[in-house]
Amino acid sequence: MMRLDGKVALITGGASGIGLATVRKFVREGAKVMIADIDKAGAEKAARQIAEEGHNGSLAAVGVDVSAYAEVEAAVAEAVRVFGRLDVIFNNAGIAGGKPLLEHDPAADYEPMIRIDQNGVYYGILAAGRQFRAQGTGGVIISTSSIYGEQAAELSFTYSAAKAAVISFTRSAAYELAEYGIRAVAITPGRVGTPIINQFSEELKSTFAAEQLRGKMTEPDEIADVVAFLASDEANAINGTVVHVDDGYSVFKQRLELPVF
Numbered sequence: 001m002m003r004l005d006g007k008v009a010l011i012t013g014g015a016s017g018i019g020l021a022t023v024r025k026f027v028r029e030g031a032k033v034m035i036a037d038i039d040k041a042g043a044e045k046a047a048r049q050i051a052e053e054g055h056n057g058s059l060a061a062v063g064v065d066v067s068a069y070a071e072v073e074a075a076v077a078e079a080v081r082v083f084g085r086l087d088v089i090f091n092n093a094g095i096a097g098g099k100p101l102l103e104h105d106p107a108a109d110y111e112p113m114i115r116i117d118q119n120g121v122y123y124g125i126l127a128a129g130r131q132f133r134a135q136g137t138g139g140v141i142i143s144t145s146s147i148y149g150e151q152a153a154e155l156s157f158t159y160s161a162a163k164a165a166v167i168s169f170t171r172s173a174a175y176e177l178a179e180y181g182i183r184a185v186a187i188t189p190g191r192v193g194t195p196i197i198n199q200f201s202e203e204l205k206s207t208f209a210a211e212q213l214r215g216k217m218t219e220p221d222e223i224a225d226v227v228a229f230l231a232s233d234e235a236n237a238i239n240g241t242v243v244h245v246d247d248g249y250s251v252f253k254q255r256l257e258l259p260v261f
Contacts, residue, residue, distance in 0.1 A: 002030030003232045008083040010034045010075060012066055012124060013093030015042035017194035018144065018227075021220035022090060025228045027055045034079035036064040037093070066093045066120030067112075069127070076127045085135060088231045089128035091121040091143040091166075096196050098155030110158045117162035125173050129182060138181025140231050143170055145186040147246045163188075167242055174240030183239045185230050190246030193217040210255075213248030 009026050013019035014035035026033050027050060037043040040063030047059040060082045064075040079086050094117045099109050121143045132139030148156050149163030166186055173184040191197065191208040197217065198205070209216045226245050229235055244250060 002028075003228060003234065004088075005030030007031045007087040007231065008034070008079060008085050009088035009090060009231065010036055010079045010086060010128070011090040011092060012036045012064060012072075012075075012120070014090075015039050015046050017196065018189065018192060018220045018223045019090070019092045020046055021224040022092070022227050023059070024050060025221070025224035026088075026231070027058045029228050029232075031088070031231075032058045032083045033060075034075065034082065035059065035061045036066075036075045037061075038063065038065050064093075066091075066123060067115035069123045072120070072123040073127045076131050080131065085137070086128060086131050086139065087137070088140045088142065089124050090227060090231070091124035091141070093120055094144060096159060098157075098159060100155060101157045104157070113158045113162050117159065118165045121166050121169055125169055125184070129173065129177055129180075132177075132182050133180045136180075139183075141170075141173060141177075141182065141184040142227055142230050143184070143186050145170070145188045145242065147188050147190050147244075147249050149186075149188060150242075150250065170242070171240050178239070183236070185235075185238055185240070186242045187223070187226065187230070187245050188242055188250070189218065189223055190249035191217045192223060193219055211249055212246070213252075218245065218247050 004026055009031050011019050011023050011033055014023045015037035023033050023035055035043040035047050043061035047061040051059050062075045062078045064071045066072055095113060104110060125141055128141055143166050145166040146163040148160040149167050170184045170186040190212055223245050
């Protein structure tokens with residue numbers, strides 16, 4: 001039997017990058033997936049394309065701005081309307097960017113990222129948690145944090161704060177929601193070859209790759225493999241924790257030429 005057979009998942013930011021890779025992985029593992037994205041046309045296109053690959057009836061799409069609770073709540077309701085229930089939410093939608101702290105315009109460099117990367121995850125946890133409780137069936141909440149959620153880094157004052165909040169949300173949600181059979185887990189990707197990163201120069205991408213132990217950026221599919229495991233019943237013992245999917249980014253600073261002893 002496929003790992004996610006019979007499960008229904010809502011994946012935010014599902015039209016591209018890690019989200020899209022996870023949509024594909026979930027349906028291959030037997031799940032039905034509601035693709036939620038601010039790019040509704042992109043979500044609908046992804047749903048059509050994946051359905052045509054042999055997964056007809058397993059996908060639907062909805063537009064969502066995760067910075068608005070009413071829209072996240074509506075996306076959860078749409079997943080339930082279409083597929084009859086909800087078992088998993090992957091709070092993955094997010095934005096990136098950075099600027100030196102003292103050059104910040106709060107309206108441009110703080111508020112949007114907090115609304116999307118932080119509030120959007122809170123809204124997903126709240127809306128899905130309420131649905132899981134109403135169903136009485138339990139559920140799984142997986143949220144995308146970042147290596148930056150656990151450390152300081154260049155140009156990432158706001159991004160790091162938002163991603164640290166995701167880790168805190170996850171721990172608190174796991175604690176509060178356990179009585180309803182709900183698990184909550186965060187993942188911390190490192191350098192992943194998503195459209196956000198692939199737009200940068202080859203020089204910068206080479207620097208990013210060198211920050212990981214394999215010397216290359218992680219593929220979105222590799223993150224999706226981990227998310228699918230965490231969503232499955234095989235991961236029932238993983239709850240309230242952070243799963244590092246950073247290819248060792250967080251375990252070393254940089255490789256040095258060793259002196260001769």
